[in-house]
Amino acid sequence: MVRAVLAGDVEQFAVLVRRYRDRYARYAAHMLGSADAAEDAIQDALIRAFDQLKQCREPDRFAGWFFLILRNRCFAERRRGLREPRPLEDAQQVATSSDGPDGAVERFERRSALARALHVLTPEQREVFVLKHVEGLAYEEIAQRTGTTVASLKMRMHRAYDRLRDELEEHR
Amino acid sequence: MTWEFHPLVKRVLDGELTLGDLPLELRPEAEEALRMLAALDRTPVTLSPGLDVRVMETVRRRAGSPATARESFRAVRVWRWISAPRDVEIRLRVRPWAVGALAAAAALVLLLLARPNATPRGAPAAPTAASAEGSVLVRFVLFAPRAHRVAIAGTFNQWDREATLLAPAGTTGVWTTTLALAPGQHQYAFVVDGERWVTDPAAPAVDDGFGRRNSVVAVPGARAL
Numbered sequence: 001m002v003r004a005v006l007a008g009d010v011e012q013f014a015v016l017v018r019r020y021r022d023r024y025a026r027y028a029a030h031m032l033g034s035a036d037a038a039e040d041a042i043q044d045a046l047i048r049a050f051d052q053l054k055q056c057r058e059p060d061r062f063a064g065w066f067f068l069i070l071r072n073r074c075f076a077e078r079r080r081g082l083r084e085p086r087p088l089e090d091a092q093q094v095a096t097s098s099d100g101p102d103g104a105v106e107r108f109e110r111r112s113a114l115a116r117a118l119h120v121l122t123p124e125q126r127e128v129f130v131l132k133h134v135e136g137l138a139y140e141e142i143a144q145r146t147g148t149t150v151a152s153l154k155m156r157m158h159r160a161y162d163r164l165r166d167e168l169e170e171h172r
Numbered sequence: 173m174t175w176e177f178h179p180l181v182k183r184v185l186d187g188e189l190t191l192g193d194l195p196l197e198l199r200p201e202a203e204e205a206l207r208m209l210a211a212l213d214r215t216p217v218t219l220s221p222g223l224d225v226r227v228m229e230t231v232r233r234r235a236g237s238p239a240t241a242r243e244s245f246r247a248v249r250v251w252r253w254i255s256a257p258r259d260v261e262i263r264l265r266v267r268p269w270a271v272g273a274l275a276a277a278a279a280l281v282l283l284l285l286a287r288p289n290a291t292p293r294g295a296p297a298a299p300t301a302a303s304a305e306g307s308v309l310v311r312f313v314l315f316a317p318r319a320h321r322v323a324i325a326g327t328f329n330q331w332d333r334e335a336t337l338l339a340p341a342g343t344t345g346v347w348t349t350t351l352a353l354a355p356g357q358h359q360y361a362f363v364v365d366g367e368r369w370v371t372d373p374a375a376p377a378v379d380d381g382f383g384r385r386n387s388v389v390a391v392p393g394a395r396a397l
Contacts (some may be wrong), residue, residue: 010231010232010235010236011228013227013228013231014224014228017223017224017227017228018224021219021223021224021227022216022217022218022219025216025217025218025219026214026215026216026217028217029217035217035218035219038217038219039219039220039223042219042223043223043226043227046227047227047230047231047234050227050231050234050235051234072331072380075331076380076384079369079384107211110207110211111211111212111213113211114208114211114212114213115213122333122334122366123333124332124333124334132186133209133212134212134213134214139186146330147330148330148332152332152335154186156334157182157186158179158182161177161182161185161205162174162175162176162177164208165175165176165177165205165208166174166175166176168208169175
């Protein structure tokens with residue numbers, strides 16, 4: 001598909017869009033704090049992928065290459081977010097209530113508190129936390145995707161655990 | 173007061189240990205930690221159907237825009253001009269003693285360039301000397317007198333703001349580090365006190381595509397130094 005687009009068949013890019021648009025949506029939403037921000041990021045990343053498609057050295061590994069573009073976009077957005085603190089409502093958007101009636105309020109509050117606490121993590125800490133505990137990847141897989149060592153990822157994660165606990169205790 | 177999880181509890185969160193592996197006194201803490209993880213929202217995120225349309229509209233516009241076509245045409249013309257073979261006739265009229273003087277001057281310049289410390293100290297993002305396996309040592313300098321911690325993040329360390337710290341040069345407010353970089357173009361920014369992203373005032377900068385600027389250092393091949 002990538003080779004077809006590179007050969008000039010632009011319409012084939014629609015197949016790539018359909019295939020990859022939702023794959024990293026949850027990752028982007030957790031990185032950025034809302035589904036709306038995730039949609040903007042994925043749209044930007046797809047257009048950027050089209051612009052830079054010639055730089056995709058291994059067309060068979062488009063998914064991993066696209067992930068890195070999206071990742072850069074999320075990190076850039078987070079940098080902006082540090083300058084312009086995100087309002088609380090945005091942080092709560094990720095914590096959409098899919099709970100049933102039993103204990104729904106308590107679970108929703110706990111989920112919202114955790115979503116808010118995730119915002120105090122650095123993008124690197126947040127990323128490893130999301131990839132492991134939301135996307136269910138092993139440290140080795142995360143290391144492969146992000147070009148980082150497992151030891152470094154574990155260190156980030158353990159700092160993230162402490163920071164989350166500190167944040168949650170502070171607002172208890 | 174800061175709250176931290178016990179190292180064994182963190183290993184439970186990592187999935188390396190179970191609750192049963194912990195001493196009894198640590199289990200309540202581990203249960204609390206697991207409750208924290210259980211609260212995490214793993215609901216799939218659905219994007220609007222209009223996303224495909226918006227992306228493809230932009231992609232078609234870019235692919236077929238006259239500007240793009242013009243740029244491609246210009247690029248082709250430039251490439252043809254560069255790559256087309258031409259006959260070049262050079263006629264020189266020189267005095268023999270001048271040839272000797274020019275050769276001596278060229279040798280002197282080569283000698284100076286080959287010295288490892290030829291670049292002035294303190295010049296930011298300047299390739300200074302060839303190191304092992306084709307990489308080149310590049311010195312980065314930032315003047316940040318109020319900073320407590322300065323790091324550098326860029327394409328060479330996956331934009332990891334924790335991976336590469338600059339060291340303070342005494343109490344002058346100057347922070348430096350020297351990195352071995354592969355030949356090519358690298359984008360980077362300094363991270364002051366863990367959160368303020370600062371471009372290198374002494375280096376060119378480019379748009380990062382998302383509304384911010386990144387500094388750029390072009391590292392020549394080690395043999396070119």
